[in-house]
Amino acid sequence: MKAHGTKAVPTDVYLSFVSSLFGNRQTLFTGMLVHILTYLVVYHKTKDLVFVMLAIAFVVVFANRLLLFARFSKAEKSTWSLDDIRQWEARYVLGGASTAAILGIGCGYSILEFEDTFVELACVSVTMASMVSVVGRNYGSRLAVNLQSLACCAPIIVGAAFSQDPYKVLLSVMLIPFVLTTQAMAKGVREFLYENVLAAREIKKVVGSFDTALNNMTHGLIMLDPHNRIEVINRKACELLNLGERARLKSCDLDVVLRYGVRHTFIDGSMPSLIQRQLAQLMDGTISRAIMQFSEDLVLEFSASRRPEGGVVLIFEDVTARVRADRKILHMVRFDSMTGLPQRSYFAELVRDQIAARTKGGEIAFMVLDVDEFKHVNDMKGHVTGDRLLAAIANRLLKLAAGEAIVGHLVGDQFVLFFPNAEQRPDLEQRMRAIHAAIAGQYDIDGTSFAVTFCAGAVQMDIAELRMEEWQIKADLAVFESKSRGKGNFTAFAQEMDARYIERQRLKTDLKEAVETGAxxxxxxxxxxxxxxxxxxxxxxxxxxxxxxxxxxxxxxxxxxxxxxxxxxxxxxxxxxxxxxxxxxxxxxxxxxxxxxxxxxxxxxxxxxxxxxxxxxxxxxxxxxxxxxxxxxxxxxxxxxxxxxxxxxxxxxxxxxxxxxxxxxxxxxxxxxxxxxxxxxxxxxxxxxxxxxxxxxxxxxxxxxxxxxxxxxxxxxxxxxxxxxxxxxxxxxxxxxxxxxxxxxxxxxxxxxxxxxxxxxxxxxxx
Incomplete structure (x- = not known):
């Protein structure tokens, strides 16, 4: 670390560094055993009791350090403050420095008192070996590195200096850059690890935030690799697709996962071909958005984004409520709320669909029914009763025309029937007359019985002659003709009616001119x-x-x-x-x-x-x-x-x-x-x-x-x-x-x- 004191280091980082000091106890045990055996061997060679005393000192320090390590392992570290951690660091440093000091004293004593190459080599070797391990074991504490390197080298320098051997003195002086290098190396390792610990902590924080955000999204998300295997999947995706635990889905093939997840949704346990095709199109980029109905209670909208390195990100949401609302609105637009019948525009759409489905020509027919004197019902009984009467008429019409005609509601008290005549019946007009006769009669509404009759206008034509903008004009002309004859009449359109209509249109033009000119x-x-x-x-x-x-x-x-x-x-x-x-x-x-x-x-x-x-x-x-x-x-x-x-x-x-x-x-x-x-x-x-x-x-x-x-x-x-x-x-x-x-x-x-x-x-x- 860059001259960071412990106060500049976050508590959790400082604790991790101190904890690293108390790790790897096997090496500590091995080192102590080597130290003791070395000094006992030197004693055997020299018969000098100083080396026995040093070996005993090793045993005492080793025992204390083992006890310290055990206490550290059992301690509840989550409540430690910086001062608590500093105290444990000091205890470790004391034990480590004691070991280093024993090694240093043994080296200095062997150089000063003996001219035996083996004794000097044995003591210096075990000491230098410990010095090498200082960086690897004690990088987490600057104080431990400094004290141990000084405790090891200072006695050697002193012993060499008092030996009056200029070569030994020169060699011992060379230990000073070694000590400085060791401290610099430890510092470099410490700062490098410190920066990486901070970076890892930030990454972990970001990852945690990302994971929290990912799993609290209202949308499902699946990130796929180039082979369509799942790399990331959030909790919402698992909930929407009924996939279970997300941890076990990583690296699984999406198709396999979906087949497993939706088996609880589809009766036959397999994905419909439409959904498979839509997913494939999303994967290959043919489409970027698709709405898929997994069941009556689950409709999902998917969007796909291609990843630069390959693969796809799928984002989807539950749009069941929206789709139901859209369908309800569409139904309200298409069907009359009062009668439940198709309204004018949707009726025309149904007619076009029927015509498009025909493979052969032939006669088709329309019939418009107008309730006679319906206004009187509203005036006498109110609009609520009038609406219920229209609904009752619609129900009766649907029964009478079932399988033969499409029934629609034009406006007010007018109904329309389209006869596609798929069976090529020659008696089409007679069938329309029969329905007209059957629809009239008594209707019981709110305790009141109404005798209802209808003026009807019908138009028959060859399917090739159908013009959607013309048939209703002709049917209306026939209805107008029926009304002119009185209540309850049925009139089939004839060309002379068209002529009268044209004449009436001309009369309108002439009347407008007469009014404008004051004629x-x-x-x-x-x-x-x-x-x-x-x-x-x-x-x-x-x-x-x-x-x-x-x-x-x-x-x-x-x-x-x-x-x-x-x-x-x-x-x-x-x-x-x-x-x-x-x-x-x-x-x-x-x-x-x-x-x-x-x-x-x-x-x-x-x-x-x-x-x-x-x-x-x-x-x-x-x-x-x-x-x-x-x-x-x-x-x-x-x-x-x-x-x-x-x-x-x-x-x-x-x-x-x-x-x-x-x-x-x-x-x-x-x-x-x-x-x-x-x-x-x-x-x-x-x-x-x-x-x-x-x-x-x-x-x-x-x-x-x-x-x-x-x-x-x-x-x-x-x-x-x-x-x-x-x-x-x-x-x-x-x-x-x-x-x-x-x-x-x-x-x-x-x-x-x-x-x-x-x-x-x-x-x-x-x-």
């Missing part, structure tokens, strides 16, 4: 007071005259406008036109305009109405706005705010088609409404049906108790008019009994004629 017209159907004496208001009705097809019925082009999302544009046109026309009529006549569901989805309608009033100069009190019950049901809260704002400006609000929904009466006390417009269905046959008349009277009575004005529409006969007048069931009457829809220019004339008729009737009564 629509407005006509007005008057609302008379109950005795017909004057016009109180006129309902604005939109009309469209197609340049080629002539007049298009409102129920057709309004429905098209709603599909296109441009009905709000028609509403803006009608409000502006109605306000402008009404401003030219007598001030006693107002105008009424219908608002759609789309108009009430935001408050833009308020600005539209106010701008129209400002442009026309029409008083807000002359404008009436009619809202349908469907718009109230969809967005009740938002609609209430919009209607309240309109009403604050003096605009009259009426509920149109009142009584046709399921919950109209519940809205009367929560909405800012001034009038109710009773649907024509309540007026029809009131002369023949007493119950219908009672129902109408009940609605009117309730509405008037809430201070609402009553408008009855669809009055067509004098009999109906007489009953309404008899029971005072209307404040305003609208219908053909008084007038058909007329142009704006005719309103003033009609109002004037009504007044003249009233005057004439009054004159007759006076007369």
């Amino acid at each position: 629509l017209q407005a006509v007005y159907q008057p609302m008379f007071v109950s005795d017909g004496s004057r016009i109180a208001c006129c309902e604005a009705l939109s009309r469209w005259t197609h340049p080629d097809k002539g007049a298009i019925p409102p129920n057709i082009f309004i429905q098209i406008a709603e599909e296109m999302g441009i009905v709000a544009d028609i509403t803006r046109f009608m409000i502006r036109t109605a306000c402008r026309d009404c401003a030219t009529w007598p001030e006693s006549i107002g105008v009424s305009v219908n608002l759609s569901v789309q108009d009430l989805r935001n408050d833009d309608i308020v600005r539209t109405v106010l701008d129209a009033l400002d442009e026309s100069g029409l008083a807000p009190t002359r404008l009436h706005l009619e809202v349908t019950e469907s718009s109230l049901i969809e967005e009740l809260g938002a609609v209430r705010l919009i209607l309240e704002e309109l009403r604050q400006h003096g605009i009259t609000i009426a509920i149109d088609d009142f009584g046709t929904g399921f919950s109209s009466l519940s809205y009367l006390d929560s909405l800012p409404v001034d009038q109710v417009k009773i649907d024509r269905s309540f007026v029809r046959n009131i002369g023949e049906d007493a119950k219908r008349l009672k129902l109408l009277r009940g609605i009117v009575t309730l509405s008037r108790q809430l201070d609402l004005g009553i408008i009855v529409e669809g009055v067509e006969t004098q009999e109906q008019l007489a009953l309404l007048a008899k029971y005072d069931l209307a404040d305003l009457i609208q219908g053909y009994v008084y007038s058909m829809p007329i142009a704006s220019e005719a309103v003033a004339d009609l109002a004037e004629r009504a007044e003249k008729k009233l005057v004439a009737a009054g004159a007759v009564n006076v007369a």
